[in-house]
Amino acid sequence: MKPFRDTWLIFQRQTLLILRNPVWLIIGVLQPLYFLLLFGPLLKDALPVSNAAEAYRIFVPGLLVMLAMFGAMFTGFGLIAELRAGVIERSRVTPISRVALMLGRALRDVATLLVQALLITLLAIPFGLTVHIGDLLLAFLMLGLIGVMMSAASNALALKLKTEDALAPLMNGLAQPLLLLSGILLPLTGWLATVAKFNPFAWAVDASRALFAGDAGDPKVWQSLLILGALTVAALMWAGRSFARGVR
Amino acid sequence: MIETKGLRKSFKSRQGRETKTVEAVRGVDLFVQEGEIFGFLGPNGAGKTTTLRMLATLIEPDGGEATIAGADLRQAPGEVRRRIGYVAQGGTTWDEVSAREELVLHARMYGISKAEAQRRAVRALEAFQLTEYADRKCKTYSGGQRRRVDIALGIIHEPKVLFLDEPTTGLDPQSRAHMWDEIRRLRGEGITIFVTTHYLEEADALCDRMAIMDHGLIVAEGTPAELKREISGDVVTVGLNGSTPKAAELFDTEPYIKKLETVDDGGLRLYVDEGATAIPHILRKLDGAGIELGSIELHRPSLDDVFLEKTGRSLRES
């Protein structure tokens, strides 16, 4: 019970802070929105599809994975600010569950990105996106796993590096190849497709596309849920340990 | 209330390619009694914060042991956390929320119910004269107000022991005096207080007992008065007009004078245990011998002198 209550406590505070200053929530929607409006129209000619609606049905599921990746990836910067303010240390002298300190923040990221994802999904429907509610929920579950994983990993790295100066180049260095090798923007071919087999986000993109195509039985779906689930558990353990250890 | 034995901690820090080991705390034995204000004095980098952070379960000691409020630091860190409050050297509040919100959340982190947390927040805000600003964002507070919030946070769960890391640094003299009053009030409520400081006069005025730390080791421990007495006792300097040798002969045989020195520009420096009681004797003696007294001055050792004696440095220059 206690870890759940503690997680809820941290989640409430963190969500309150976002609602009080929702500018980052909005900025988080802008990037996928730009891609939807300014990049989407190009895809009709670049993809082997017959019309624009079909292109959006391929593009938007990937876009949502991108949203989940980037939405939580930079959460460590907020944690560094909290470290500097002494908030984390003050939390750590209380008997609050260490996992809750991290999970409460990760769930804030998940809640934010699901709101954003819902918004993008709704905005994409006029462009021709179709989806069944059950498949959508499964896709959002996958996005949630990505959110928890990225948030936990970002926080663990932040606790290790402790400065924005060290975290920023590392995050950017990771973000670009992960994005390019995910097949979100353009389908991957040749040796790039082979390398992408090692990118969990490429699996997530394939699974997301299968779900939006109404094909929940596609083996890619359970495979990617399994991969992401395992990585999420690993990231949670890593971050939980970092919170328990001596950080200032 | 607090007992430590051989507490040690070293840090590895990387400088370019080399890793250097900093021995921040090198074996600290301490004993703090229930209900006292215990001062922890030392220059920058002495290891005060590191010691406190170990006692507050924030970092794990490399060696040694400690019992705090009856709970063992290694065996039962969770129990230690429930029984102590800790106020860090830097701030502990978040800019975008109010003192009330911080107090309620912090209380709830101890497992206290929402309603009870709100009641306690009200009480703490009143006790620390924060009610007026309670619902303003923390970023709008003055340094002194913010520091009071930090301390209110530290005691919201009614701990037995409160660790305060430099609670008065950066405060103006008036706020500092207020802070001392707050700390004394907390002791009045039965909380044992462990406070670090750079200010000798603070330790002198506030603390029941104190320890001086330097380079990771305790170099002196006792009440401020004991520490002062330990080094030299009082010094009475008498200015005499020309009859110094005669007076020196006069005082040479007096039992209450431990040592006697001639001052360069005429006069004597007399080392005594207790200046206040020695002065009447000195005056009577001079009067009886018909020696005219030019001036008389009493110097009591300060903790500055203690610090100089124990560490070989003045606190100001370290």
Ligand SMILES: Nc1ncnc2c1ncn2[C@@H]1O[C@H](COP(=O)(O)OP(=O)(O)OP(=O)(O)O)[C@@H](O)[C@H]1O
């Ligand atoms: N996390 C850390 N990593 C590396 N070195 C550290 C760390 N924390 C403290 N130190 C080093 O340990 C030594 C003791 O530091 P500490 O903060 O305990 O001193 P202090 O007595 O509190 O000083 P001050 O009066 O300046 O607050 C210093 O040399 C400091 O640089």
Ligand SMILES: [Mg+2]
């Ligand atoms: Mg310090």
